[in-house]
Amino acid sequence: MKNYKYAIVYLDLKPEYAKLYNLPVKLPVLVEDMKKVANKNKLPLDVILRGLEAQYEISKDEYYKSYLVYFYYEAFKEALNKDDFEQANYYLNAAKKLGGEDYRFNFYRALLLKKSEQEELAELELKEALVKNPNFHLGHFELGNLMFERKLYDEALEAYKNALELNPEFLLPKLKIADVYIENGLFSEAIQELNELLEKDPGFVAAYVRLGILFNQLQRYEDAALIQEKGLKIDSENVELLYNLGFTYARLGKHLKAVEVLKKAAEISETDYILHELAIAYRNIGEYIKSYDTAKKAYNVAKKENKNLIALFLIKILSIIGNYEDIEKYYNELKDTEFMVSAKTFLMFAYISEGEIEKAKQLANELNNYGLYGNMVSILDKVEKYVDYLESIADEKYTIPLINSFDEEGFIDKLGLYENLKKNNIEIESLLNDEINEEISGLELITNALLLSGIDYGLGERVATLLARYLWKDGKGLFITRFLLRIYQDKVFGNFSTLDVFISDIIEEMKDLHFGLSRLLADYELNLIDFDGLIEYNLSEFEDIIKVIISYMHIKPLKSEIENEEFEDSKVQSLLLWLANLDELIKI
Template sequence: MGLKYAIVYLDLKPEYAKLYNLPVKMPILVDDMKNITDKNKLPLNVILRGLEAQYEISKDEYYKSYLVYFYYEAFKDALNKNDFENANLYLNKAKKIGGEDYRFNFYRSLLLKKSGQDELAELELKESIVKNPNFYLGHFELGNLMFERKIYEEALEAYKNALELNPEFIIPRLKIADIYIENGLFSEAIEELNTILKKDPEFPAAYVRLGILFNQLQRFEDAIKIQEKGLAKDPENYELLYNIAYTYAKLGRHIEATKKLEKAADIYEEDFILHELSISYRNIGEYIKAYETAKKALEIAKEENKNLILLLLVKLSAIIGDIESTKKYYEMLKNTEFEISAKTFYMFSLLSNDEIDIAKKISIELNNYGMYGNMPLIIDNIDSYLDYLENIADKNYVESLINSFDEYGEIDKLGLYRNLKKNNIEIMNLIKEEPSEDIDGIELLLNAYLLSGIDYGLSERVSTLLTKYIWKDGKGILISRFLLRFYQDRVFGNLSSLDVFVNDIIEEMKDLHFELARFISDYELNLIDFDTLLEYSIDSFENIIIVLLSYMHIQPTLEEIQNSKFEDLKVEKLILWASELDNLIKTLK
């Protein structure tokens, strides 16, 4: 030994040796003893040098088997780091002393697959299986390779072979479920995933898959149940938290969605989670939190996500009235797919900050893209335009709102309730603590929009704040956004037709409350004629949607509305509000 190597032998406890697949008498180079800082964890390079020295000296079959095993471990370590050169080096070292057994073919296939040589990888995997038909990992990796190449029948067969050889190996079942999902066999996928959970109720990936699957199938209540069950087993699973937040949002439970996203972001701070959290904050009126969260998302954003986050920052900057930030983020989006959208919000921000001349210049540029064709005319007549909006507003509501702003520019909820009551308007929802689906408060929103004029940021802030006061959460968030989008469409001069309007807003609506969004999407099934509107009454959020969309379909004149008798004053006021907005542009021509 002294001629070439100085080796010492560590006596390992049998249970430790078995756990780490080490010889009980572990050869270590004397020179490496100083590198062993943790006696419970031997470094891989130290193990390899010791075994190499021992095998070179003795050619002992006992130590040879360990050396081949650790060459493959070193191969896996290098492959995981994408160090193909060293991976290949260790692979060939294993081959040199261990021969081309099934393991060599298996590991070589992994190297070939990772370096993009799928067909050669397939040959090596099949050779590995021929040499050892009972090697379940070989069948599993063959399944993975075929799955990635979308050769689903062979993938399915390989996964089933792996399962047959090792029924306790659950992951092939997960992959079989993925194949079923890819091919639209959702019932089969659900059955497979439930089988996994029967065998192992702690298996988090099955809960994640089921949650995603139920979300895709729009079975949101089922998605909630299975994801909550998964979170009870694994409360720190950020994927479950992120996905259940999506489910809650679709059900209109935005406060719960926000809490789940906050927890997910604490556990795993990634750009896509922070982006969704920012949107969630926006939905519940927490605009400063939304803005700061989006900025944080931008700091850590992957290149492919940056522009989407920048666009959100442009919107949020415009909403909170920070024109410098709006301009900065707009400039960053020039020459991207989001430039026109960003320019639109920059124009809104300019208008909100009385930068009229620059806003007009931007509006003319947008005209070249067929957008906001009436904005130059609106800007040229802005004073008379705002006067019109002020004159059609109900003075009792406007006065109550104006008198309810506190010193910080926020609306005092209790003060608003009292000021409205002085004007014989009682909105009980303002003093209730629990979420409500009582439509009481719609007129307050309609008049608050008129009060905001053409200030985009103010209309967004007031809308969300009043929604939070009146309904707290749920369907009210969608309804307020639905009415706001109609108001903005009209006040910024778009005057979209019914089908264009629905098409423009429907994706946003789906994120706020899926069932109500579907109701909007199926608007043709729910339209009513003018005579029916005269006898119609509003007592639900769905009724509000029906009335406004039916108005857009019928397009009655303002005179026709004013000269008709409506049985429900709420219907009359909503249609009158919409018609007066439709007449805005006419007052300028």
């Protein structure tokens, strides 16, 4: 009786299916593997290999041999993608043993060497593959990738162009050519390359991603928004587009939209950097609890290199919310790190908010060793007198309605605030609607609310941002409120910075809130107004507020000068007096 080594059955495949997956029309499959192919749309690779190996062993048929070599290379690629180098090498040698050292062997061996960080040997193998098959466009493409990673950009560019010339329908080289141009600062050439790519294939989402990043780098935020929005119409769940668009929206002052796209990105991929950006976006619109919860998620999933940065952000948020016990936990994790001084600052602010004055003074003394908050100990020694003065310069037409508008849970009742202000003949219509508003009415409400916050860092942050949401909802109003807040804090915490130092300290934060307005600060010397000009100046838009404040900080007029002049716009005089009164703190 004859013994059979293998029990093989032959699957009859539809020609179109066989062609699609490069399979023989009659596919040999071991009987023992038949249960693995039942009700499967795609045959498992291991099943295909075992069937072809068995068939070739018993028949030595050249027809099946060519398929077996092909699938050895497919198994090699699968193992390489899993970083299983040992298995990848096994299949590579199996293909070599059966099919010889043709150009495919050199090509795939190059990929293995490259991933094993043996780049020079990988280059030799790729070039050998191209000697054997000069028209192999993938070989040129991978040679380009290798040269690009080695920063040999001329060689990379030549290889990509060769790949594209050999196969104009293979568009990945155009994407990589754009990358070469970007790396060498040739941004116009990169944009042209990417636009040509999209003309050939409007659905090539990676090109939208590249253009969005490039426009962001060039500070062309409107263009970045348009191209990324277009890309999202093709792939609405592309995480890179959503994440980068969140950055773009923030720079355009569209913080509500930034939250929206970053939230969607985080739902798709809860990575530390996406969650961190979402936490920042929540913070920008005053959603502090959501910001804290999101930052905690980011911290819990963070890579080691990102953990400290997120811990510092958690300290900032907790100092605003008012929870110094949790701050101490994160602070202890940041001791002896590059973030220690910043962490110490926010812990000091939290202690002040909690009335832990002695603890705050101890930290202030430590910060003074770094040249920071040199006046804070003195301020804390006379804190009651300090706060009394701030309350005394506040306008009761605004402060009393504000105080009377807090509900039992400590939140401001927006409608109640409107009615309470109206009793004092102050009507701020924007409190009644939810549309984004770019009228500056309500400025005095912000400045007086800050005075009520005293030297409570967290309270100042919460009240200012909440009122900005009520008054302006989004956009330039959030920028202006943060700008006013930073000026207020600079003075009440005893820094009294010069104009250039102050702008240097806040400019990066301001860029993140509204890049357009931040340029007024960056180019502050071009936007200064002399005192006579201020007397005749009118506040009509947010930009005017910035110009008046930086001009005050530049010329430092006396309080008596401001009081004794007749200003064309009383709002300009009111803003200047607010600043001058804050500068009087230095005398207390």
